[in-house]
Amino acid sequence: MSGASLPTAAPAPVPAPATKRAAFPARALRWTRRLPLSGKVGLAFVLFWLVIALIGPLLAPYPIGAFVDENVFSPASRTFLLGSDYLGRDVLSRLLHAARYTVGLGAGAALLACTVGTGLALVAAVGRGWVDELLSRFMDTVISIPSKILALVMVAAFGSSLWLLLLIAGLTYVPGNYRIARALAVNLNQMDFVSVARARGERRAYIALSEILPNMLHPLLADFGLRFVFIVLLLSALSFLGLGVQPPQADLGSLVRENISGIAEGAPAILMPALAIATLTVSVNLLIDALPHRGRN
């Protein structure tokens, strides 16, 4: 293949649509309509939690730490929509604040895991040889440490401030993302358009970022969602064990932990935060499963 004489023969990374694209809202609407029912439900809940994470604290009827109820673990009522907790605080207000930590930490850590994992995968795929060998060996080693165990060892060693938790949860899931991204990148690296780019004399960074990366965005997006689910479950579990987000800050897992004594009364204070985590993780899972490109495989 004489790539030098045909520099424009390389297919564009993203195939351009034949007709002019419709405006964004219309496209989004069409895309949503094509989802199966489970995907629509998933999308609705994902959007709901995103909004709550953004503006939740503004909606809270009471200040987060205020003792507003004389009774503890009272059931849902008109004054306290989701009842009160073990100290007589309003569960709804605390939940609205906590959701921000859960969603924010989860999204941040998932972003970290995917950026580092995919970055290293691109280095491995384009670099090949000993770089690839070394990175892949290392990732294989780390992936054979169960994620909760790895996270626990890191929490024991470093502690659990918010930034550390974000870092720990992110790093724990780097190998999983690396594995998927590397498989995708190695496949793409053998495609003709990459050979053409290489023959054109492009630098490795250009090939990795402009030729390979744009073509793996779709599967990577699905993987991002999956990492997000894992990380939210991991961080909630850590908080539930008292090793995650530390008071006075609280994520949804911490809320379950602090109200565990309400279990005998069936208090909404323990059930609601647990249900909130479940709706978040389950809906992301349902949405990923319903994404159109999955069906083609």
Add this chain to the structure above:
Amino acid sequence: MSASPASRPHAARNTLLRMIAGRIGAAFLTLILVSLVVFTISDLLPGDAAQEALGQSATPAQVAALRHEMGLDRPAYVRFGSWITGLAGGDAGQSLVANMPVGEIIRERLPNSLLLAALTTLVAVPLALTIGISSAMNRGGRLDRALNVATLSMVALPEFLVATIAVLIFSVKLRWLPSISMLPEQATWGQFFETFAMPVFSLCVVVIAQMARMTRAAVIDQLDRPYVEMALLKGLSPARVVIRHVLPNAVGPIVNAMALSLSYLLGGAIIVETIFNYPGLASLMVNAVTSRDMPLLQACAMIFCAVYLLLMLLADVTAIVANPRLRSA
């Protein structure tokens, strides 16, 4: 190797043995690398155990003396060497908090964890196989889609939600089961059931969903092969095709899925053990994290990693042995 054509079965057995030996070697190597990672992370601890044991008021000289006594002043690679040789010989060191050998503490807890894992396996594996195979056979049908959404949701459920709801229903509302799992010394069958019903149920929910999904994928992968069409055209019933033809071919991936999920049962039981107060290994590890008892933590982590690698190895070997192409190669 002298593989003359006359001794073919012998040669085949040799290839098989060599492949299995290779897998065992690789798993062993990974275990050593894992121990290196675990040691490195837990060794990065800012303050060390000597400082922690003596408290804030200790003079630097006292700390240095204790450090020397505990062997903490040796270079890291020497400490790693003595730690790993100790582990291999069954001596995991001294717990910093309980002041007794780590091995003794673990010996007390490990059987409990294994029992819980074994019981969960007994319940989960048959159920997962049934769900996976029946949804594969109804691919695209209403049952398959319903099971797909159900398992997809179950995978993403936090364990404490499942456990909490189980406690709410069975202990609080129905008053059938105790909400704490303490097995008395001489338990009757009834007590045994009462103790394990809810922990096993909670663990099953997550594990079954994973196994069922992977089983479905493995079976469907086989159903697309020409030999299945051939068998169906021959007039065999779908059930017979799946049991006699598809399952033997799907054993490799299915066993792999089982191993992956079951490896979760030891380390992943952390939440369930905590909620039901079950004295297992995972809750021991959580205590070790809270009290920063590094020798205990390292030993627990290594057990979980070793079990994971062992299960993966077993799955690998099963896949090799179950593949007729490898048997007669």
